[in-house]
Amino acid sequence: MCGILGVHHPFGLLADPADFRKALERLRRRGPDDDGVWSDHLVRLGHKRLAIVDLSPSGHQPMLSADGRYVIVFNGEIYNHGELRAQLDSVNWRGRSDTETLLEAYRAWGPECLARLSGMFAFAIWDRTEHRLFLARDRMGVKPLYYSWQGSRFAFASRPGALSLLNGAQGGDIDLDALRVYLELGYVPAPLSFYRNVRKLNPGHYMTVDRNGPHIVRYWDYRHIAPDESLRHRPEKELVAELDELVRRAVRERLMSDVPLGAFLSGGTDSSLIVAAMKAAGVADPQAFTISFTDRAYDEGPAASRIARHLGVRHVTEVVDVDSLLALLPQFVEEFDEPLADSSAFPTLAVARLARRYVTVALTGDGSDELFGGYHHYALADRLTPFIRWPRPIKRAASSVLACLPSHRAKMLAGALEPATPVGLFRYLRSYGKDFPLLLEDDVLETTASAQSWFEQCAASFARGLTSAEMGMRLDAGLLLPEGYLQKVDVATMTFSLEARCPLTDYRLVEWAMRLPVSYKLRGFETKHILKQVLCQYLPRELVYRPKMGFSMPIARWLRGELKEWGWSLINDTALMSRLPLVKTRVVELFQEHLSGKRDRHPMLWAVLMLLCFVAHHDCRHGIPEIMQPRAA
């Protein structure tokens, strides 16, 4: 894990070196081991290093190619860099780092080198001859890459906070499209970012910037890969063996490290499989880390211990009071320089803090839920799809009957009848508010695009003939996974200078999962069927098929208790509220409805509170972002 930063101007009007340093310092947690700045008359590049491979100074960045033509700043890991070195046999290697390999690969193959890379990465290469900046982000979006324009000046960074510092106050206006999608979904999909002048490079894309301006290209895509129906006729055993081999290879590749390495173990299917595969790959003494809660309702600790014991790995558990995680809130707000409503960031922060005491690199199980159908939304989408095809008058009648029923499930179903397409249905199932009206003012709603349009755009390139469940998985893999979950893992681990690696986002695994018919993923109410079959090879069935508690936090309870005062104080802060185009009466209504216990409104409420917290914090701390001008009453 590292932090990268850079600025380019076609006529050399670069940022003030002191501002640049300050912005680089914002990335210090991403790379505490070393830093460096390189500049010429058109570009300035900065790097913060967390040393993982080749700890010697020969891994220092920004790094120049042997011929001096290219300069690179690189965040991430290239797992197959050994193989690439073998293919680049004419190169006179100066060190052992994957950065040098990447640089030489680009020198040899240009942008085509991306197709040969296996890894997680966000990097920038400056071509001193052609005066062209080349930036790329890995296929699934494990590593973040933000960029911004100020006139002709182009800047990029690992985090938007650093860009804001670099750009001064102008970088910080809230992007209203992003705000809207955030309130609907709880995260901000690429290429949007929370700031108006800042964009994220989409996963699987590269970008060049030169005198002619920017040029963005998609170099890899999973969306068009259709399920291969012929796999239905293969014995399941064969497919299980194939998947097992893919997982093991992905894990094996990710063991490349010169520093100690471990894994998060939540007790669920994914993390157990990762730990099992580590053991199978012959890691001498793998360590697994678990946060165990004193509150039995949330505690997966005992299950994780049994799994670790069975697999024979060293297991480190930290027992915490679930309420003590609240102490991480200030850190959460400080480090997440883009609002994120996912409350599982808390346990992720806690387990990252624990793991960092022992190791520098940790493997995680992220990605499998989206690829193999781990969320109940998928099966639900399939079950509800026949109803959205009903004639409109019948739907309307059924919906009004359901809406009158006292059960909140009935109300949820009533809303699910509204959409006309599977994509619309899935957007509804994924949205936070469901039947609660949007909190934004009407003029903002009129001028911004809803989450629906992002879903539809993503779905437009899907293979034909997918079921609603398969569409849902692909939508999640394209939107929620990179900009929600993987960003959460990246920032949470970065906070403690820990590098997270996600074997289940390996692109060969992703392509394989896309070809796998949905019947191997969902079986009735069983999720991730095939992945569980793989895990059954390592663990007894009762450990694989035990009831799962989930990684959720007692946010709903907190908001009715410990956090009630805090929540009200944020909502009643008139100055703060006036910076956002929210309808205050609706926000108050939302909170009151939650407090009354009639409905559990915590996801939407939490999203609003995180937003307010974020705006308050980032405004007063750095003077940025400069929030929208106070609105006329």
Next chain:
Amino acid sequence: MPARHTGDHAAARGVAPKRVLILLSEVFADGGIQRFNRTFLAACAQLPLHCDVFSFADTEASARTAPPAPNTTVRVFGRSKLRFTQATAQALLSGGYEYVVIGHVHMLEMVVAAAALRAFQGPQLMLVAHGVEIWTGVRGARRAALRAVRQILCVSEFTKMMIQKQAPELSAERFTIFPNALSDTWVARQHAADLARVEPQPAHTLPERFILSVARLSRQDRAKGILSVIEALASLEDRDLHYVVAGTGDDMDFLRQTVARHGVTDRVHFLGAVTDQQLVTCYRSCMAFVLPSGQEGFGIVFLEAMFFGAPVVAAREKGAVDVVEDGRTGLLVAFGDVVGLKAAIERVLGDASLRHRLVENARTTVTDHGVFTFEAFVARVGRLLATSRDD
């Protein structure tokens, strides 16, 4: 014309023309099915048949735009289901038809029921299966009705496969692959050198170098692949290349939004509804015709593009694979594969010899005696109705 037909030549000679009842959803409007219907009628006009055409959706006004051929009478019903059903039942009861061509699966059950009223000497039923309307939903009454149909004319292999999948009891002889063709009007315009009627549409509104799509832009059917082309265009190194979309529909706002998101607003042009003349100008002046559609029952626009000399890039999906042969008459990419689409466009634009080869090969399928010519289509209709132009 091929000399031999399945029908009995001798018997047909000198005998009164066969009477055919043709039931169509719509004829005189835009759209792939409508265009097929017009081509079908134009073919019938050249054969010794007497055709009664019932058009469900057309009105007197729309029908006036094209006078019927001497051997054809056209009745229109302005979307009145009741009148259409009544007239069909009456026509079938009064008898005298040898064939009934059912132009759309939606009227299948009704026609089969009406035909059953004449248990003896009933006409032979034929169904035209275009594409998406029959890829699903063949069960219950529809499946039973399908069994009463003597011939199912499928515009593509894919459509045939989808029907067989749903009704495996239907034997292979029941199916005829009946590919679409360029309608005679296009051919007439090209051949008769009355290009004056076609060409003079000024091209000054079109960009200098552009790729073209022609499609209905419907929110319900985003599978035309327009969004992929927009994304691929944004990816292309060639920033002077523009993208022209001819066609209209209710999805314009979303498409414009997408164009803006990809930052190519100044390079994407939506022409809306265009006249035939404008369309010909577009086909003639584009660098490539790109429509990576995932839902094409047949894709007559590909034939048009081929006819007017535009290299074609399409998706390897459904009916399109019957029309475009990958590497020979066009390039095929996976539906939704933006990376592959970008590469295909770059290949076509960057490799002059490939472009030339594709265009030449494609032309042979839509000119002379190619499989997609109007002559071949007339021959197919002739074979089907056991008669031919020779008679």
